[in-house]
Amino acid sequence: MNKDFRATILVTDDEASYRNMIKAVLEDAGFEVLAASSGQQALEIILRRSIDVAVLDLMMPGMDGRELMARLLKKLPALPVIFLTAHGSIASAVAAVKEGAADYLTKPLPHVDDLVNTVERVLELSRLKRQQNRKVAAKIAADPFPCASPAMKKILEMAARVAATDVTVLITGESGTGKERMAEFIHLNSPRSTAEMVSVNCAAIVDNLLESELFGHEKGAFTGAVERKPGRFEEADNSTLFLDEIGEMSIGLQPKLLRALQEKEFRRVGGSQTIRFNARLIAATNRNLKQQCAGGAFREDLFYRISVFTLHIPPLRERPEDIQMLSDRFVSEAAARFGRPAPVLADATRKVLLDYAWPGNVRELANVIEASVLLCDDAQLQPRHLHGIAVDVPVAVATAVIDDKDMLAAAERRALVDALARFDGNRVKTAEFLNMSRRNLIYKLKKHGLLNRDQ
Numbered sequence: 001m002n003k004d005f006r007a008t009i010l011v012t013d014d015e016a017s018y019r020n021m022i023k024a025v026l027e028d029a030g031f032e033v034l035a036a037s038s039g040q041q042a043l044e045i046i047l048r049r050s051i052d053v054a055v056l057d058l059m060m061p062g063m064d065g066r067e068l069m070a071r072l073l074k075k076l077p078a079l080p081v082i083f084l085t086a087h088g089s090i091a092s093a094v095a096a097v098k099e100g101a102a103d104y105l106t107k108p109l110p111h112v113d114d115l116v117n118t119v120e121r122v123l124e125l126s127r128l129k130r131q132q133n134r135k136v137a138a139k140i141a142a143d144p145f146p147c148a149s150p151a152m153k154k155i156l157e158m159a160a161r162v163a164a165t166d167v168t169v170l171i172t173g174e175s176g177t178g179k180e181r182m183a184e185f186i187h188l189n190s191p192r193s194t195a196e197m198v199s200v201n202c203a204a205i206v207d208n209l210l211e212s213e214l215f216g217h218e219k220g221a222f223t224g225a226v227e228r229k230p231g232r233f234e235e236a237d238n239s240t241l242f243l244d245e246i247g248e249m250s251i252g253l254q255p256k257l258l259r260a261l262q263e264k265e266f267r268r269v270g271g272s273q274t275i276r277f278n279a280r281l282i283a284a285t286n287r288n289l290k291q292q293c294a295g296g297a298f299r300e301d302l303f304y305r306i307s308v309f310t311l312h313i314p315p316l317r318e319r320p321e322d323i324q325m326l327s328d329r330f331v332s333e334a335a336a337r338f339g340r341p342a343p344v345l346a347d348a349t350r351k352v353l354l355d356y357a358w359p360g361n362v363r364e365l366a367n368v369i370e371a372s373v374l375l376c377d378d379a380q381l382q383p384r385h386l387h388g389i390a391v392d393v394p395v396a397v398a399t400a401v402i403d404d405k406d407m408l409a410a411a412e413r414r415a416l417v418d419a420l421a422r423f424d425g426n427r428v429k430t431a432e433f434l435n436m437s438r439r440n441l442i443y444k445l446k447k448h449g450l451l452n453r454d455q
Contacts (some may be wrong), residue, residue: 007123010045012036012068013057013084018107022055022084022115029116032227039063043071048209048224051079052126053119058085058093058104066096073100074428074438078129080122084109145178145185146329148321151314156185162309163189168261170306171284173313175436176361179284180244182313187240192280195239200232203245204437211253212269215260221270233266236279246306247287248440251297258302281306316358316365326362327353330369331381338374343381352383359415360434364388367433413448416441420450 009031013019016037023033034049036042040063042054054072058065069081083104085093093104102122109115145156162169163186171179180199187197205213212221216231232241243249249257260266265276283306292298316323327345335342345353358364371387378385415434423429431441445451 006030006032007052007119008032008034008050009119010034010036010042010051010054012039012042012054012060012065014038014060015057018057025112025115026055026119029119031119039065039068039071042068045224046072046075047206050229051076053102053122054079054081055115055119056081056083057107058083058089058096066092066099069096069099069101078126080126082118082122145182146325147319148325149319150321152319152322155311155313159186159311160189162186162311164191166190166280168280168306168308169282170289170308170310171282171313172289172310173284173286174315174359174361175286175434176363177313177315178362179286179313180242182311183240183242183244183282183284186282187242187280190240190280192239197240197242198232198236198279199242199244201244201437203248203440203443206439207250207253210249211256214257215266215268216271217269218271221268225270228268231266231268233260233277233279234275237277239279241279241281243281243283245285245437245440246283247285247289247292247298248443251299254299254302258299258305261302261305316361317356320354322362323353323358323365324350326365327369330366331373334370334373337370340373341379343373343376343379343385346380346382349381349383349386352386352389356389364433412444413450416444416448416450 009026011019011022011026011033012035013022014037019035019037023035026033034045034051036045039060042056045051054069056065056068060068063071065083065085069083072079072081080102081096081100083093083096083101084107085104086107090104090106093101097104102125103118105114105118145152147153147156159182169183169186171182173179183199184197187193200210200213202210212225212229212231214231215233216229217225219225219227256266260277261281264278265274267274289298289303289307293300293303316326327350331345332342353365360367368386368388372381372385375387376382376385416430419430419433420427423433427438427441431438434441436444442451
């Protein structure tokens with residue numbers, strides 16, 4: 001474990017004396033501890049603070065530990081969770097491990113060192129997983145954007161050229177076309193590739209916290225800021241900072257971002273010290289930023305600052321060669337994961353795939369193929385095996401160039417309604433299907449009047 005890294009632990013236990021004891025033990029071991037007396041309080045804490053491990057009491061009134069873990073993992077899928085359980089509920093703890101918990105300990109603790117050792121071990125495993133993910137990303141870089149279409153090959157050539165420079169890049173394209181993967185490709189082929197790219201999804205963080213996420217904050221800068229916290233700009237020093245969904249950034253924060261990019265310096269929230277940084281910026285959006293500039297939702301000077309070099313990734317429906325090639329690739333990959341022979345795509349299936357509009361682009365194609373391979377027990381994958389294609393999305397709506405704002409809004413609303421119906425109102429699955437963050441989904445549901453007032 002990096003000795004300079006101070007992990008933040010969320011401890012949730014309804015019993016005050018035990019909660020305070022756990023907090024003291026972990027703080028004595030050098031961790032920062034955020035304590036909550038209930039599941040609801042824990043969920044409120046993670047909206048304000050980043051955490052590295054959650055230590056949860058299994059049996060709590062109201063929201064118990066397993067329900068709290070499920071909610072935490074929806075927001076933070078990679079979060080390690082450790083349960084504390086009485087001897088009588090060990091079976092429930094074992095079930096919780098099967099549901100995704102990293103480990104469990106019995107109460108009372110045989111020795112307080114058991115907790116510290118378990119937290120340190122879980123943190124180390126989490127670090128190794130992140131390291132493995134970076135290795136996978138490096139392998140992807142060798143074949144960053146498998147493609148067969150002439151349009152994508154030209155884009156990759158341009159991306160390779162710009163990667164060797166420090167020019168700011170704006171990547172545009174519909175959701176699911178692979179904008180973050182393109183950013184990773186540019187980073188891994190740049191002189192800054194020895195450091196990890198730092199990514200921020202501007203749509204996934206509420207406005208009043210995004211400034212702190214980017215620039216960091218000083219102790220006492222706001223309620224809950226119990227210590228100094230560096231921001232993403234500091235983390236990305238000598239590396240690449242990727243701002244995804246930059247079109248979602250509030251107009252109030254945009255001048256601060258512009259100044260940081262122009263001056264190569266910033267101040268933490270609540271701080272007076274000017275901090276210099278050296279990071280290459282890559283931004284991405286599925287919005288038309290020029291239209292947003294015209295409407296006053298995006299600063300024109302910031303737009304020109306981030307769009308020194310623009311790469312537009314065309315939608316999958318405009319790349320029939322890629323639909324064919326990626327379908328075969330995804331079939332092979334899915335079959336390997338499931339440990340079964342790869343079925344051959346029937347000609348009729350290829351025609352269905354080519355005729356479909358793919359509103360979710362490459363992400364949707366990968367999901368459809370994976371589910372279809374799972375359901376196919378034959379040597380050939382026939383149209384009847386295809387699973388997950390939203391056949392009720394009209395090709396005309398997906399392929400037309402819609403200039404009228406009312407028509408575009410109506411199409412977006414219909415897509416939201418159809419996706420919600422498909423997944424029985426499950427927002428997590430709906431957001432995944434539409435390839436957007438859950439926060440962005442809720443924003444769009446509110447925008448179109450599809451969110452109940454009590455939600």
